[in-house]
Amino acid sequence: MLILNPDVEKYVQGLSEVEDSIILEMEEYAQSRDFPIIGRQGGRLLYLITAVKKPRLVVELGSGFGYSGYWFAKALTDGKVVLIDYQEKNIKKAQEFFQKGNLTDRAEFRVGDAVQIGQEYRNIDILFLDLEKVRYLEAVKKLEKNLSDDGLIIADNVLFQGKVISQPENKKAKLLDQFNRYMSEHYFSVILPVRDGILLAVRKT
């Protein structure tokens, strides 16, 4: 199921040149391995939101080899981003890219269960969800108490290639739909049709 008109995607992509060669290298790394990443537009959105919010602590659940984390780190003026992934080889690769980009001083690298490790952190200004899709709801329920008062939650893949709509019985799609409904009920949330669907949410006031 096509979420966005491909011509629109192409137009927007054409206006999104990147000067940082490490970003390009990471995109090539992802493409050659079919490793799912948030994509150029998603990464740019993370950068912009970070530049606007100026968070001191960003915690990522499910960092892969660090593509999204790299965009967060680039935009930080203060503070750090914590990258967590259960695969050591992903985190090692992330560290390599961060070293090349001179961003290691803004990052912390952790290997293990993201939901468990994430709970060690308090006053999270941005919580980024990109772990196994079946765990989104569990993750937000376990970690919402660790958010700062004006904390922001960002979740990737919330439209799941459109399957939350076209295949509502698909197990992952069903759980993501439940997550989206929970977020809509308990937070002020917005789903942006950027690539695979990115949700942004703040506390209701």
Next chain:
Amino acid sequence: MLILNPDVEKYVQGLSEVEDSIILEMEEYAQSRDFPIIGRQGGRLLYLITAVKKPRLVVELGSGFGYSGYWFAKALTDGKVVLIDYQEKNIKKAQEFFQKGNLTDRAEFRVGDAVQIGQEYRNIDILFLDLEKVRYLEAVKKLEKNLSDDGLIIADNVLFQGKVISQPENKKAKLLDQFNRYMSEHYFSVILPVRDGILLAVRKT
């Protein structure tokens, strides 16, 4: 030209209930008069960005009867939004809605040329462009010096029903495309495929 899959739009809309009856009234007012507004998703995005950024001064160029301004005002914790429109009857209608919603203390209402009036303000934290499409580039060039250091520019309709892609020779589409290119070159900008295209931009660092 369809920008977004209508099923996705419907799904997202279903997760975007609004409790404020004034918003609903404004949406009905727009619909019954075919008055172009940024729409529910766009309005919610403005609210979320405002909640994240906590601006003290929002200046709108082209406020219509106040739909976008109302979303900005709802999200403000401090400061104000300046609504500017060249039609007195639009601004009067906006004032009515703001009164009903108890938001007049967070707003200033101005009638006249938006680009000219906008220049009276300094340290603009969010500059919102929704005036005549042929004037976007002129507006940003004349007003960029009035932005605060970490000011954010938000522009509606930057995809112009997809015509920036499908009808590049259309006069308005051409000028919007030039605006998009200017923003991509001089700012860090992101185009979100929300309804008619919403651009967010901050200064490059």
